[in-house]
Amino acid sequence: MDEIAEIINFVEEQLADDQTGHDFSHIKRVVKIAERLSDAIPGSNQMIVLVAAYLHDVIDDKLVENTRTQKKLVIDKLTELDFSSEYTNQIMNIIEHMSYNKNLVNHYQLDINGQIVQDADRLDAIGAIGIARAFYFGGHFGDTMYDPNQLPRTNMDKTEYRKHTTVINHFYEKLFKLPDLMNTKAARKLAAQRKKYMENFVNEFKDEWQ
Numbered sequence: 001m002d003e004i005a006e007i008i009n010f011v012e013e014q015l016a017d018d019q020t021g022h023d024f025s026h027i028k029r030v031v032k033i034a035e036r037l038s039d040a041i042p043g044s045n046q047m048i049v050l051v052a053a054y055l056h057d058v059i060d061d062k063l064v065e066n067t068r069t070q071k072k073l074v075i076d077k078l079t080e081l082d083f084s085s086e087y088t089n090q091i092m093n094i095i096e097h098m099s100y101n102k103n104l105v106n107h108y109q110l111d112i113n114g115q116i117v118q119d120a121d122r123l124d125a126i127g128a129i130g131i132a133r134a135f136y137f138g139g140h141f142g143d144t145m146y147d148p149n150q151l152p153r154t155n156m157d158k159t160e161y162r163k164h165t166t167v168i169n170h171f172y173e174k175l176f177k178l179p180d181l182m183n184t185k186a187a188r189k190l191a192a193q194r195k196k197y198m199e200n201f202v203n204e205f206k207d208e209w210q
């Protein structure tokens with residue numbers, strides 16, 4: 001699949017300098033999980049799943065300065081690779097609506113391919129790698145690890161969500177909630193195991209803190 005090789009080059013270039021836990025290794029893990037989930041779901045379109053998984057962080061507003069320019073860049077790339085406008089629209093629709101912050105207030109209904117990619121991205125945010133990514137992200141943006149006097153926030157909109165928090169609070173504000181938000185059965189099962197692992201970690205962390 002030549003198109004996939006071209007897309008890999010494009011994404012690697014776009015995310016080359018990332019130091020927030022959204023580097024190409026994150027993309028590869030998401031692609032792998034998405035591929036596995038898609039294998040077990042007959043109605044999914046694996047080409048769309050793979051391309052959306054590869055591209056999902058290239059237009060993220062916390063990672064890139066100008067999302068409008070990035071979106072155009074992605075559309076131009078897909079067009080150059082001869083993707084039909086129908087495929088391109090489906091892929092753009094997924095990557096524009098799948099993020100956690102976009103779904104805090106609204107709830108976007110993704111098609112099955114989007115649901116798979118969203119689950120895969122969310123699985124990579126939890127478990128052992130999820131813990132590592134959260135601390136890496138918090139360190140990059142200058143957040144403290146933990147402050148027992150700062151309570152986790154609830155009912156956040158996107159602006160509120162993007163404000164500083166502690167890394168431990170991020171577990172309550174997002175990571176522990178992800179298992180219930182999974183779209184597919186297989187992802188929900190995996191997510192439940194990963195949540196237990198994170199709960200043990202947070203309990204141990206708080207014990208050691210005292």
Ligand code: ADP
Binds near residue numbers: 100124
């Ligand atoms: P989305 O792009 O789906 O909205 P986020 O931007 O919330 O997702 O998160 C992407 C990754 O960055 C996840 O692994 C997440 O845990 C991590 N992350 C996001 N916000 C924080 C934060 N305030 N502290 C620690 N990690 C964070």
Ligand code: NI
Binds near residue numbers: 022030056057
């Ligand atoms: Ni991602």
